Amino acid sequence: MKRVTYKKSGVDIDSASAFKSKLQPLVRKSFRAEVLKDIGGFGSFFKLDKNKYKNPVLVSSSDGVGTKLKIAGLVNKHDSVGIDAVAMNVNDILCAGAEPLFFLDYIAHSTVKEEVLIDVVKGINDGCIQSGCSLIGGETAQMPGMYRPGEYDIAGFCVGVVERDKIIDGSRIQAGDVVIGLESSGIHSNGYSLVRKVFSTSELKRMSKELLTPTRIYVKQVLSLLPSKFIKGIAHITGGAFYDKIARILPGNVDVKIDKNSWNVPKIFRLIQNKGNVPEREMYHTLNMGIGMVLIVTPASVNSIILKLQSQKLKSWIIGEVVKGNKKVRIA
DSSP, rough: OOOTTTTTOOHHHHHHHHHHOOOOOOOGGGTTBBBSSOSSSSSOOOOOOGOOOEEEEEEEEEOOOTHHHHHHHHHHOSSSHHHHHHHHHHHHTTTTTTTEEEEEEEEEEEOOOHHHHHHHHHHHHHHHHHHTEEEEEEEEEOOOTTOOOOOEEEEEEEEEEEEEOOOOSSSSOOOEEEEEEEEEESSTTTOOHHHHSSHHHHHHHHHHHHOOOOOOOHHHHHTOOOOOOTEEEEEEOOOIIIOOOOOOOTTTTEEEEEESSOOOOOOOHHHHHHHHTTHHHHHHHSSOOOEEEEEEEEEGGHHHHHHHHHHHHOOOOEEEEEESSSSSSSEE
């Protein structure tokens, strides 16, 4: 009778163990003082400093990179998508005013070269360093038959902390407040199914450097503004973009009016719109159009916030205002 082994089934446990041992010295570079153990155990350990907080609340997020991975595979460039995996999560919990503490990743594949996986993890670790959090664990799952050879998927999981009385949830937003838009680094990690529909394979390859620019991580710049009673709401402009993400943080008695002429939309977005004949509303409902994060603030704080962000080399603009309404976003 023919013998069947796990390795012959497509899963190489020995190679997986060797891969994990190579990651240990890499991920240590992101460790904060609160990390208690190396990766590789059955669980990851992070000691919350109780003396640092009065009434801490943990904030968590889970997200992935989406079909941007298809372009990474197309041109065999895999480090930047690891940064995207971190950015999508840490930027989300930042919207509550939370400081990211630690991150875990999940990478799934059928058969992928080890150097590709190491590049991905290098990017994840780099994203953690940029955001000041620690990569303390994760899972690399080899699942024969689930993915085509060379394909993989990434998901990330982040936990952060915020003082309970410093949580930013949008509830204090009122008519007269001002909307500040923070510059994106490009398309970020949403809308790539549309991008891949609009452009041919050869065009995607030619534009891959721009298309694979990693999502900007806003953690250090925005945390430098906090805690602040002047910042009433923060929205990460991802899937659903302006219409859905800003509306999510609004009280029921106000709208936000966005002036789309208040910043210069990067050329890549107009190229997508023109080549795909994409309706204007669809663009602002799918893509960030050059604005990766939105702050809703008091009028008196606007200039100081913009100047502080500018000193940290982050461009921002007044892009709108809060008016009486019923939780809608209007763009004109």
